[in-house]
């Protein structure tokens with residue numbers, strides 16, 4: 001193989017690739033490899049260009065026993081650490097022989113794996129605390145409280161609340177997985193958003209009454225029709241209004257308005273917006289970008305006390321993504337919060 005042939009083979013490989021000769025010097029590299037190591041194209045000893053002992057060792061092993069090898073290459077791309085799984089194969093093409101290295105970027109796989117592990121750990125933790133409480137009370141009911149009717153009633157009440165919490169958590173987890181499953185199927189049926197909004201408000205009126213809060217909706221004269229999934233949009237509005245009532249505190253005023261914009265800056269097109277505004281304590285700016293993360297809560301204790309799972313806004317975000325819309329959050333400390341649902345028109 002001439003050096004040009006080697007180079008054209010390297011150029012055809014859709015991954016960063018480097019060819020190392022029998023003398024352990026680099027014989028060629030494609031532009032993808034030069035992008036991760038600017039010296040990759042120089043005919044210098046491999047070990048001096050890719051200064052990672054485990055990788056050089058894999059090259060030496062491959063050269064001596066001619067068997068395929070696997071290695072890992074870490075590379076810092078600015079602030080990010082990128083991880084490559086490197087496959088090494090011995091190539092014997094007449095006068096040109098050596099090792100071909102192909103670099104596969106697996107950083108995103110590693111991140112997805114980390115997210116999955118965090119998620120499982122979070123779910124287990126969230127399920128464990130109510131379960132521990134229930135088990136504790138069962139033990140008490142079977143033992144010390146066996147003949148104490150008053151304590152039994154009280155403990156059963158707590159157990160029922162804890163079981164309710166587990167039930168909500170499982171329900172939210174199922175919603176989340178359902179939305180993810182539907183993510184690629186865009187809703188096509190037009191639904192009447194005003195009727196939906198009124199129904200959501202009606203369902204939440206017991207909570208509002210209990211809090212001494214009010215919810216007002218300024219419905220437009222003409223019906224607001226949007227292509228959307230009825231059940232999922234119900235979940236979106238229920239979550240947002242419920243949050244406004246729960247975190248707004250006693251006597252909150254929740255105001256809902258809807259309007260159209262000719263061009264939403266993020267969607268880059270005409271949109272129908274719904275503002276859910278409360279005059280509660282507001283949210284500090286550092287929390288706002290993280291509110292839609294699964295299990296992110298500003299005050300977990302308070303959220304749990306209110307029956308929250310920490311999944312509400314994550315579900316809202318996923319539902320709006322499915323609708324090619326978005327959620328915008330604005331808040332001022334001590335003034336209140338505004339959650340805007342933006343749907344493409």
Ligand SMILES: Nc1ncnc2c1ncn2[C@@H]1O[C@H](COP(=O)(O)OP(=O)(O)O)[C@@H](O)[C@H]1O
Pocket residue numbers: 239243244245247248278280281282283291296297298299303304307308309310311312313314337
């Ligand atoms: N209107 C609001 N005012 C103040 N804080 C809010 C409001 N809406 C949401 N939050 C905060 O965002 C967190 C996440 O909300 P959410 O995902 O619905 O979870 P949950 O309600 O189950 O705790 C809440 O725990 C709360 O701290």
Ligand SMILES: [Mg+2]
Pocket residue numbers: 239242243308309310312313
């Ligand atoms: Mg919520």
